[in-house]
Amino acid sequence: MKKIFFLFRFFLFLILSGFILLTGVYVFAFFSPKLELKDLGKVFIYDRNENLIYQGSGSSEWISLDDISDDFKNAIISVEDKNFYQHKGFDYLRIIKAMYQNITDHTRFGASTISQQYIKNMFLTFDQTWERKIKEAFLTIELEVHYKKDNILEGYLNTINFGEGNYGIEDASKYYFNKSSKDLTLEEAIMLAGIPKNPSGYNPVSDYDACIERAMVVAETMVNNHYISEETYHSLFQEKIPIYGKRKQNNSQTILYYQDAVLEELSKIKEVPSSLIESGGLKIYTTFDHSAQEKMEESILNYLGNQEELQVASVMIDPKTGGVIALTGGLNYAKSQYNRATMSKRQVGSTMKPFLYYAALENGLTSSSLFKSEKTTFHFANNQMYTPNNYNQIYANKNITMAAAIAYSDNVYAVKTHLFLGTDVLVHTANLAGIEEDLIGNPSLALGTSELNMLDFAHGYTTLASGGDEKELFFIQRVEDMEGNVLYEHKLKHNYVFNSNDVYILNEMLTSTTNSVFSDYTTPTALSLASKMSRKYALKTGTTNTDSWVVGYNPDLLMMVWVGNDDAKEINENASFYGKNIWLDTMEKYLENTEAVWYEKPQNVVGLIRDAITGEENLASKNNTLFYYVKGTEVYAVLPSKKDDSE
DSSP states (O other), X not given: OHHHHHHHHHHHHHHHHHHHHHHHHHHHHHTSOOOOGGGTTOEEEEOTTOOEEEEESSOSSOOOGGGSOHHHHHHHHHHHOTTTTTSSSOOHHHHHHHHHHHHHSOOOOOOOOHHHHHHHHTBSOOOOOHHHHHHHHHHHHHHHHHSOHHHHHHHHHTTOBOSTTOBSHHHHHHHHHSSOGGGOOHHHHHHHHHGGGSTTTSSTTTOHHHHHHHHHHHHHHHHHTTSSOHHHHHHTTSSOOOOOOOOSSOOOSSHHHHHHHHHHHHTTOTTSXXXXXXXXXXXXXXXXXXXXXXXXXXXXXXXXXXXXXXXXEEEEEETXXXXXXXXXXXXXXXXXXXXXXXXXXXXXXXXXXXXXXXXXXXXXXXXXXXXXXXXXXXXXXXXXXXXXXXXXXXXXXXXXXXHHHHHHTOHHHHHHHHHHHOHHHHHHHHHHHXXXXXXXXXXXXXXXXXXXXXXXXXXXXXXXXXXXBOOXXXXXXXXXXXXXOEEEEOOOOOOBOSOHHHHHHHHHHGGGGGOGGGOSSSOOTTGGGGGGOSSOOEEEEEEOSSEEEEEXXXXXXXXXXXEEOTTOOOOOHHHHHHHHHHHXXXXXXXXXXXXXXXXXXXXXXXXXXXXXXXXOOOTTOTTEEEEEEXXXXXXXXXXXXXXXXXX
């Protein structure tokens, strides 16, 4: 009996202590500074010309609660928080019920209220730390003590994520149904109320059937909460609801991949507060070029729009600054939000070779240095052997120049060069260029067997495109608070890690991939593009069994394209065709009506006419082209004296 009495007193003490503590928290929150709802959580993203392109956690027009459909308000309250007008920020009975169900049913049930969800909408980051949870809880209480329920509901409805880049009920109504939120029909209102549960999966543009299935769940809660009758419930969605699915500006399938990359970069900038509540909203000025994104997407859809399996990732960069002006992580953001440009790693194939050949130039070889292209088996210690194969088993069976090896993407030449230099040289060169991946210096590294992330890889290529100046890739130029105070500004830094003479010679050699004078026992890998080029480009392609890459640039623009399958299923030759033409069409359209530019030849570099294949001085040769050398290395060919381990 004493034990029972003790437990009773103990639990009574806990309840009273909890009540006193909670009361104290509410009192403290009441005397805290009042949150300005219309400024909370607004993220404005601007392009390089300071035109507004995106708003997250806030709509372009703050809609009064009176101007929102009653059907929608009833639907959202019914499915999200039926006791919204009764609780003080937390639905304690619902929390207890959810805890019980989670334990007994081994299923996760949520119990967050509209007030809690509104506070969550204000944060840029969605980490699950206890510090953040405690902050959210306090801010929820602060919200409740400072505002009436209608004010909170109004703010929440203006900040919900409705998918497809739409934040707020008015944006969603206009995008999905081409009407104001006050004019929504009952069925349209119910459909929109179902989207916030899974914005990418339940919106009618991404998956109409899933949207309707979720809408019926919403409708069922409306019946249970006496907002609609059983008869009305059974009459819903008998006919398909027309979907508009357009916006006045930036009606792009891929732009949201860029925006996700911006927010990811923002989360890593220490100078910017971690939460929009603390900063009172942010203005983010980016390097985004709408014309570049539009032309890239147009080209991608032109070649891949009807593909069921193939995916794409692409990035466009200004080599002068390292600014990313366009990016896509897939064909259609509505169908897949996985950003292949920022998140995935794939084998890069022969697009790794330019870093090898830069290393070769830096270590004494020249553009006319010769290795024999033939079927070769390399022998190593412990009876290890490696036999690289050329594409379609095509070999010159004679000596060819480095420039020719680049034109044909000759694998045997590349491995011989790689082993001649020492496998650690390529690792060092790639890392120096800005590639951060932990590369393994094995014999096949020269053929791109390592998996790289696109942005990491593009960082290295930007060093080549900028003449050897390694620059940090970036999306964000400047961040301001809502009063215009600058919180962060990107500072352009120069870091010349490569010799400008050797980079110039390499960039000239990379034009051989589209140069017909290299046609001999085979043809250059991108010769099919030459007739459509209006200007000079450094270009390299790379193809494995599962991945197709193309990357090309001039002083004004660098673009990299990947085409492949998410499940790493083997690709056919079409993937390479698509990637090369997406690259060329985008580059040409974007640079149209601009002056054709190329790199200025360094004073210490000389050009001599040589045979493209043999490197010999032969004025009668039909394969003559300009070879470039650092002054003093103008020998027609350099035969490496070190014995290569082959047979």
